[in-house]
Amino acid sequence: MSALTDDTLPVTPRAMRDEMIVFAAMAVLLAIVPFTGIYPFFVMQALCFALLACAFNLLIGYGGLLSFGHAMFLGTAGYVSAHALKVWAFPPELGILVGTAAAALLGLITGYISIKRQGIYFSMITLALSQLLYFLYLQAPFTHGEDGIQGIPQGHLLGIFDLSKPLVLYYVVLVGFLAGFLLIYRTINSPFGEVLKSIRENEPRAISLGYKTDQYKLVAFILSGTLAGFAGSLKVFVAQNASLTDVHWSMSGEIVLMTLVGGLGTIFGPVVGAFVIIAMQQYLAGFGQWVTVIQGVIFVSCVLLFRRGLVGELAHFLRRSL
Amino acid sequence: MQALYAQLLVGLINGSFYALLSLGLAVIFGMLNIINFAHGALYMMGAFVAYFLLNLAGLNYWWALLVAPVVVGIFGMILERTMLQWLTGLDHLYGLLLTFGIALIVQGVFQNYFGSSGLPYAIPDQLKGGVNLGFMFLPIYRGWVVVFSLVVCLATWYLIEKTQLGAYLRAATENPTLVRAFGINVPRMITLTYGLGVGLAALAGVLSAPINQVRPLMGADLIIVVFAVVVIGGMGSIMGSIITGFALGVIEGLTKYFYPEASNTVVFVLMVLVLLVKPTGLTGRAA
DSSP states (O other): GGGGGGOOOOHHHHHHHHHHHHHHHHHHHTGGGGGOOOHHHHHHOOOOOOOOHHHHHHHHHHHOOOOOTHHHHHHHHHHHHHHHHHOOOOOHHHHHHHHHHHHHHHHHHHHHHHHTSSSHHHHHHHHHHHHHHHHHHHGGGGGGTOEEEOOOOOOOOTTTOOOOSSSHHHHHHHHHHHHHHHHHHHHHTHHHHHHHHHHHHHHHHHHEEEEOOHHHHHHHHHHHHHHHHHHHHHHHHHEEEOOOOGGGGGHHHHHHHHHHHHTTTTTTTHHHHHHHHHHHHHHHHGTTTTHHHHHHHHHHHHHHOOHHHHHHHHHHHTTTOO | HHHHHHHHHHHHHHHHHHHHHHHHHHHHHHHHHHOTHHHHHHHHHHHHHHHHHHIOOOOOOHHHHHHHHHHHHEEEEEEEHHTGGTTSOOOHHHHHHHHHHHHHHHHHHHHHHHHHOBOOOOOOGGGOOEEEOOSSEHHHHHHHHHHHHHHHHHHHHHHHSSHHHHHHHHHHHOOHHHHHTTTTOOHHHHHHHHHHHHHHHHHHHHHHHHHHOOOOTTTTHHHHHHOOOOOOHHHOOHHHHHHHHHHHHHHHHHHHOOGGGGGTHHHHHHHHHHHHHTTTTTTTOOO
16 A cells, blocks of 8 residues: 555545535635735736646646656646747637647657656656756747747737736636646546556556556546646746746656645645745745755655645544545 | 767766766665665765865865765765655655755755855866877876776675675665564665765765866756666666666767757657667666
């Protein structure tokens, strides 16, 4: 049995009901953010990272696959969307679509390569593949190297919603996040999700029961990459740029950190983790490299002291699945 | 042709570092079941210890070759005793996450005090200059790095594959419980193994200081390439790590000459090819 899940609770109707209540509360809280005086840009950014972390969590938390290269989906979708919007003058919905599609294609290729090995090798391979893409983007002309793609037009979504208005953009990002979140939630609780969990717990046994585990892992990888790419495309509208930082290994590390802080394999953990880490970066921005040191300390203390993460510890305390 | 030989030499030097680092990773993985993400940061520490020794204590390069691996090795053993040992029995990925955190801390602290630019470290007097080999001009220091690394790699191979201590080590890798029953202190061997692996990284750092300058992030990108080397070679065999390390360095050097645009991606591309053709790695047992 994997150490990740020392206290998995069975999925019961009550657990489902609890989760839907928490989800509704989260949606309401996020919906009233613009009226609370909280800086909406911060929350939009956090929402993009929350979706990214949820997508990453689908792999690690439910498939037991630690990808150390998820920044490649964020960056690839970001670059493709940004290029489509700025150079090809695509409308926003098409821009998001091509960015997400590019991430899906990347997921298919990198997934096919990386699931050839298990465990720790899988992590090293995903890291190496994302570094390969980093160097490609560094040299490719359309990414503008160190400068990145800047001043991306936001445009009108479906010709109606003016994304240059912060309030409109906020709700578009929120709807995108909630849709992605629900898709992941649905996946986890589907028969497909159950097979995925069985692979995490005992892959040889899943194989012996007749499941083609490689296909399941590949589909999970593509789905995770696609949703991570969707988050990357949304982020283009928030940040209005696409740069090399989004493809760098340190970004992949941050995604891992967010999920770890919130709780690997918990439903709401990655969201909490993303808000915690983004808030920390905002407040500690003046401390320079100490932010990296603090992130390192959080990594170490999470692994040594509370492996369940914030939400995981809470769920364990309440004996609920969250 | 001069340029080709020069790039081959650069490739051999990078290959020395790949070999020394992947060797350490393999030894550590064998005993601790941990992929040491902090390996690059500890390589960087080795270079910085050499820098401090020279500038604060006035101890030259030769002292650094001796002292830096010991200092960093002890630092590593403290890490192992205080943190890594608590991961025994947990999923492999926690080791990766913990050592990644350690790497962030170490690199962040050094970046904070030394920025991101490089500090110069002079080539020792005895190794300055070069010799004309007829077909190329060989800077003595660069030749020294290749030869010395090769000797260290082979010595490590000999230690692990041919000595009594190495036999205990290999036995403990296979079955720690049984080896403990024979009265051998396996936890202490694990600590020493981590110290040895980390010391090799620090040694590579000292060797690299006069060539690549001393930078806080000098190990950060290198470790990712070394991971790719490890995926290509597999971690099952010591000799395999050494050969793969040097070979990939040479291939990278050749790429720099024939198609420079691909020089920093060639190792990753080769990794992809190897995974497609022979997923277990070149020397690999299945992981």
